[in-house]
Amino acid sequence: MLTNTNHKSQITNHESRIPNPTVYLQLQFKLLNRRFKDLGFEPWFAYVLLLVTLAVAVHQSFERFSFAPYVFVSLVMMLQLNLGESKRTDFLKTCFTTIKFRQIRLIENFLLALPCLIEFIIYQQWIALALTFTSTIALALVNIKIASQKTIPTPYSKQPFEFAVGFRSTIVVFIAIYCLMGIALFVNNFNLGMFSIGAVFVICMGFYTQPENEFYVWIHHHSAHDFLRQKVIIAVLQVSVLSLPLAILLACCYPSLIEYIGLLLFTAYAFMIAIVLAKYAAYPNEIQLVQVFFLGLSLLLPFLLLLFIPFFYNQAKQRLTPYLK
């Protein structure tokens, strides 16, 4: 009896030493705020900006495209998949009891989905709401090890690393985009086709948002100018592998609208170049507020890229010179 009591009190002591989920979530909140600060944003401003951007994006896209809610469902699921990554969940399991671990995963997924869930309710998108709600629960209960051991083939192995790594991380999205193009052609929706091409570029630009370890810049024997030139050429060629088949397909189906496709490609390539240079303009830090601001401004007035691309280039050259003498 005495032994049992001791055993129970030992368990209670052990349980009390296990951190509270609230403490963990507060810590995550702090970390997120730090990331915003590193990017040059006050956290409250970043939250407001993100919510306003989401509201505007939802309003614009839901009215124009019937498929738009499902794009948002996919985005939420992608982010939730990231949170359920096996190494991360393994770490959480070692820190918390099973119940607390499940609580944390559910809360995280729910908080992540909350803005979109509200939007779906406002716009009465019940199927999207149900899908998001289901993924919120389902993805909190499973430990995701999506092909983490299995090598996904990529056409980019000869010129690593951005596209080789990025392509593998987002292959599901590319499959979805290609399906979207198929739907666009099937339902005779030119705009949806244009959206698919744009989406390819946006996803590929995402490959250039994080600075690489300094070793991967240092190893190059090129000058800063040659390094940047090579990076830009590789980015343009490699994004073409994914985008041009879609553009050609769309142009074949809509030959009378080829100038619009050309204009989209021209603008998208300019943004691609800008983002590559913007990444190194902030190196070794993440892209800073100034670059984000200029890129955002260029979204409204794309011709400004003619000014910003040389500006980013000069900044990038300066930033890389210490590594590439």
Next chain:
Amino acid sequence: MIQIEKLSKSYGTNDVLKQVSLRFEEGKVYGIVGENGAGKTTFFRCIAELENYQGTITSSKQQLKDHLGLLLTEPFFFSKITGREYIQLLCNARSVSETNIDERNIFDLPLDQYASTYSTGMKKKLAITGLLLQGNSYFILDEPFNGVDIQSNMIITEIILKLKSLNKIVLISSHIFSTLKDTCDEIHLLKNGQFETAVQKGQFHELEAAMKDVSIGNKIDQLGLH
């Protein structure tokens, strides 16, 4: 040759390297030893030009860094890059073409698997393979033997001796003294920001004994083990 003159490096008020002068000759292997935090890695990073420093570092080949193979203590790998792609990346960076990666995969690494799934030892072996395929003239190997199995340690020792015979300059840092005894021509002891002692091959045992004396002393007795 790599000539280092009056090399100083400080972080804020912490002087890590103080007026260090050394000369490394072709065809020789140099061991750099010192306690944790003595400044070995900073010294290597200065040679690699990854740090700003005071003093001068010159080499017989123009642009030292472009001929330098740098093995970091903990090599970094992207999450979804294969071993083969890692080597390809290193070769591309130095414009090395015509590389038969499979033939030169002497550690029998699973090159088509993601490097991030490799064990610590396999990662180190991959990083070493990459450096060797770049065709460098100078090598800095920071803890090359750490986490590597005995068989591969033997191979790494032989690789270092081969590099020496090919007239390369190799600088090694290791916390395992025996590995330095097997490979080095000279061992330099870094202490308090300066190279305090330089020992030639025949006298390594004296250095080892002196280091044991200073490091261990009567600390084991202090533990009060019984």
